[in-house]
Amino acid sequence: MDYKKLVTDALFKVLDGQITNEKIYQLLERPKSLDLGDYAFPAFPLAKILHKAPQIIATEIVAEIDQSHFQKIEAVGPYVNFFLDKSFFSADILRQVIEKEADFGNQNLGNGGNVPIDMSSPNIAKPISMGHLRSTVIGNSIAKMLQKVNYNPIKINHLGDWGTQFGKLIEAYKLWGSEEEVKADPINKLLEYYVRFHQEDIDHPELDEEARAWFKKLEDGDEEAIRLWQWFRAESLKSFMKIYDKLGIEFDSFNGEAFYNDKMDEVVEMLEKQHLLKESQGAQIVDLEEYNLNPALIKKTDGATLYITRDLAAAIYRKRTYDFVQSLYVVGNEQTNHFKQLKAVLKQMGKEWADDIHHIPFGLITQGGKKLSTRAGRVILLEEVLDDAVKLAEQQIAAKNPNLANKEEVANQVGVGAVIFHDLKNERMNNFDFDLEEVVRFEGETGPYVQYSHARATSILRKAGNPKFDITDTYQLSDNDSWEVVTKIASFPDVVKRAVQEYEPSVIAKYALHLAKAFNKYYAHTKILVEDEEILSRLALVKSVSIVLNESLRLLGVQAPKEM
RNA sequence: GCGUUUGUAGCUCAGCAGGAUAGAGCAACCGCCUCCUAAGCGGUAGGUCAUCGGUUCGAUUCCGAUCAAACGCACCA
Known part of the structure; x- marks a missing residue:
C-alpha cells in the first residue's frame, strides 16, 4: 500500500x-x-x-x-x-518482508537490459593497491544493485595489460631480474624492477630508449617479448585472483587493453572516412572545440595509438557485443576529461548511444595528503590491508566470543567486510586519506557494526527455534522503538531506487547503519524472547530486520555471518 | 591561467528533489551486563553550515562572486 x-x-x-x-x-x-x-x-x-x-x-x-x-x-x-496507524502499518510491512524475503525491494527499472561495467582494471605487473579497491568494490556494488532492479550487469575487468610500461618492465627484467625470483614472488619482484627502472632512468636516459625498443618488439610480435609479456600477465592474474577471491568478487570478462589491439585500425578508418581526423603538430587528432574540450589524440607523431583510441574500440565493441542500455565506467575522478572526450568523439561519429555511457567517478585515496604512486613506490597494498583486518578480527573474536564455531571464516568475513564497508560508506566523490586504524575499526559506524546487529537478530531467531511465519499471521506492534525499525524497513525499496539512480553504494551503506542502529536500540530496550501474546510480532520484526540487513550487506558485497 | 570536484562539531562524515530547535560516529567525560552476543545502549559537552551577495514566505540545500584544498589541462593510462 x-x-x-x-x-x-x-x-x-x-x-x-x-x-x-x-x-x-x-x-x-x-x-x-x-x-x-x-x-x-x-x-x-x-x-x-x-x-x-x-x-x-x-x-x-x-x-x-x-x-x-x-x-x-x-x-x-x-x-x-x-x-x-502503527499497528496496521507494521503488520502490513512485516508481512511483505517475510513473504518476499531477499526479494523485498526488488523492482523493475531496467527491463533486463545489459549494462557492462568497466571496473577494477588493475595494471599487470603491479600489485593491487587501495586505489583499485575503490573501483572494484564500487563497481561490484553497483552491479548488485542494478541486478536488484532488473538490469543485467556485466562486470568487465579492463586489465592494463598493454602499453609502454611493458617495454620498461622487460628491459628492467633483462637487466636485474631472474626467473627464479619472479616465480617465487611474482608481483612484488616485478614491481621492484619497475620501481628501480624509474629510479635509474633519471641518471640513465638511455634506458628509456631500450624500453621503447622492447615495446616496439612486443607490438611487432617478437617471440621473446611476447613470451615474457604472457608470462608476466599470467603470473599477475594469478595473484589478482587471490585477492578477488578474498573480496568475494567475480568478473564476467577479463578483456583488457591488449584485447583491443586488433580492433583499433577499424576505429581509425571510420574516423578517416568521416573526415574527423586532422593532423596537428604531427599527430592525428579529432577536434572537439565545439564541445569545449581539448582535442582527442588518436595517433601519436610516431603513429602509435593512445588510450582514447583503445577506449573507442572498446566502447564500440561493447555496443556490438552487448547492445547495452547503459555502459558504465567506474574510474577515478581524475579521468573525467577523458570520458568527456570519449563521448564527444563517439557523438561526432554519429553514435547516439554515446549518451548511454556514464563515467562513475570517485575520489582519490591519499597517504599523508599525497597521491599514491606506483612509480614513486608509494603504494598501500590491498592484500596487506585485508590481512591486517582479518588478523584484527581474529583478535576480536578471541576476546569477545572465544567459543565461536567457525572462527576463521567469520574473521575473514568481518575483516574483509570492514575494509569494503569503510570504502563504500562515504559518498563516492569524497577523497580520503588512508588511515589503517580507521579502515579496520569495528565499532561505531562500521561494517562490523552492521554485521553484529545482523548476527544478533539471527541469534535470537535461532534461540526461538527459527520460527516459521505464515501469511495469515497477524502482528501487532505499536511501541516507539519498534516503530522506528518498521519505518526504516519500509523505506528500503526507495533507498535501493535512489542508490541505483545515483550509482551510489553509500546510500545503501548509510541506510544499513541507520537500520542497525534502530534495531540495536530496540534490542536494548525490549526483551524479545518473552512468552506473551506479542512474541510472534516481535520475532517477525527481528526476522524482517535480519532479512533487510542481510540484503543491504549483500548489495554492498559484504558477507553477513549468522553469528560472530 | 582555464576546467572539474570539494569546503557542515577537535577528527571522519550525514543532511533524500529548499521548509519546523542542523544530525551521526570517533575522540573526551559520566552511566548501564544476576536479563536474548557490552563489536551494544543511554547521557554530558562541542557548530558564525568557508566568506559575501542574489532568488524565495522560507536557503546548510538553488544561482553568482570571492577565498581555500584536491585533481585535470594533447603525444601516460
Whole structure:
C-alpha cells in the first residue's frame, strides 16, 4: 500500500479546488523526528492562495479532514502532521518482508537490459593497491544493485595489460631480474624492477630508449617479448585472483587493453572516412572545440595509438557485443576529461548511444595528503590491508566470543567486510586519506557494526527455534522503538531506487547503519524472547530486520555471518 | 591561467528533489551486563553550515562572486 498516497487523498478531499493532487503529493515530506508524525504537509504554499496565515490553514485542515485511517492528525504551527496507524502499518510491512524475503525491494527499472561495467582494471605487473579497491568494490556494488532492479550487469575487468610500461618492465627484467625470483614472488619482484627502472632512468636516459625498443618488439610480435609479456600477465592474474577471491568478487570478462589491439585500425578508418581526423603538430587528432574540450589524440607523431583510441574500440565493441542500455565506467575522478572526450568523439561519429555511457567517478585515496604512486613506490597494498583486518578480527573474536564455531571464516568475513564497508560508506566523490586504524575499526559506524546487529537478530531467531511465519499471521506492534525499525524497513525499496539512480553504494551503506542502529536500540530496550501474546510480532520484526540487513550487506558485497 | 570536484562539531562524515530547535560516529567525560552476543545502549559537552551577495514566505540545500584544498589541462593510462 502506498501510504503517501493515502495521506494525499485525505488532504485532497479537503483542499479540492485549491491545489492539485500531484502538488500535494510533491509537497508532502517526512518530518525529521517521528514525534512530528510520519508525514507532514506544510501549509506555506497555500497561504498566498487563501490569503490566510499558514498556521490558521493548518488548523482548518485538521478540523475538516477525515481522520479515520490515521492514528492522529494534528496541526503544529504551519504544518499538518499525520500519524499512521502503527499497528496496521507494521503488520502490513512485516508481512511483505517475510513473504518476499531477499526479494523485498526488488523492482523493475531496467527491463533486463545489459549494462557492462568497466571496473577494477588493475595494471599487470603491479600489485593491487587501495586505489583499485575503490573501483572494484564500487563497481561490484553497483552491479548488485542494478541486478536488484532488473538490469543485467556485466562486470568487465579492463586489465592494463598493454602499453609502454611493458617495454620498461622487460628491459628492467633483462637487466636485474631472474626467473627464479619472479616465480617465487611474482608481483612484488616485478614491481621492484619497475620501481628501480624509474629510479635509474633519471641518471640513465638511455634506458628509456631500450624500453621503447622492447615495446616496439612486443607490438611487432617478437617471440621473446611476447613470451615474457604472457608470462608476466599470467603470473599477475594469478595473484589478482587471490585477492578477488578474498573480496568475494567475480568478473564476467577479463578483456583488457591488449584485447583491443586488433580492433583499433577499424576505429581509425571510420574516423578517416568521416573526415574527423586532422593532423596537428604531427599527430592525428579529432577536434572537439565545439564541445569545449581539448582535442582527442588518436595517433601519436610516431603513429602509435593512445588510450582514447583503445577506449573507442572498446566502447564500440561493447555496443556490438552487448547492445547495452547503459555502459558504465567506474574510474577515478581524475579521468573525467577523458570520458568527456570519449563521448564527444563517439557523438561526432554519429553514435547516439554515446549518451548511454556514464563515467562513475570517485575520489582519490591519499597517504599523508599525497597521491599514491606506483612509480614513486608509494603504494598501500590491498592484500596487506585485508590481512591486517582479518588478523584484527581474529583478535576480536578471541576476546569477545572465544567459543565461536567457525572462527576463521567469520574473521575473514568481518575483516574483509570492514575494509569494503569503510570504502563504500562515504559518498563516492569524497577523497580520503588512508588511515589503517580507521579502515579496520569495528565499532561505531562500521561494517562490523552492521554485521553484529545482523548476527544478533539471527541469534535470537535461532534461540526461538527459527520460527516459521505464515501469511495469515497477524502482528501487532505499536511501541516507539519498534516503530522506528518498521519505518526504516519500509523505506528500503526507495533507498535501493535512489542508490541505483545515483550509482551510489553509500546510500545503501548509510541506510544499513541507520537500520542497525534502530534495531540495536530496540534490542536494548525490549526483551524479545518473552512468552506473551506479542512474541510472534516481535520475532517477525527481528526476522524482517535480519532479512533487510542481510540484503543491504549483500548489495554492498559484504558477507553477513549468522553469528560472530 | 582555464576546467572539474570539494569546503557542515577537535577528527571522519550525514543532511533524500529548499521548509519546523542542523544530525551521526570517533575522540573526551559520566552511566548501564544476576536479563536474548557490552563489536551494544543511554547521557554530558562541542557548530558564525568557508566568506559575501542574489532568488524565495522560507536557503546548510538553488544561482553568482570571492577565498581555500584536491585533481585535470594533447603525444601516460
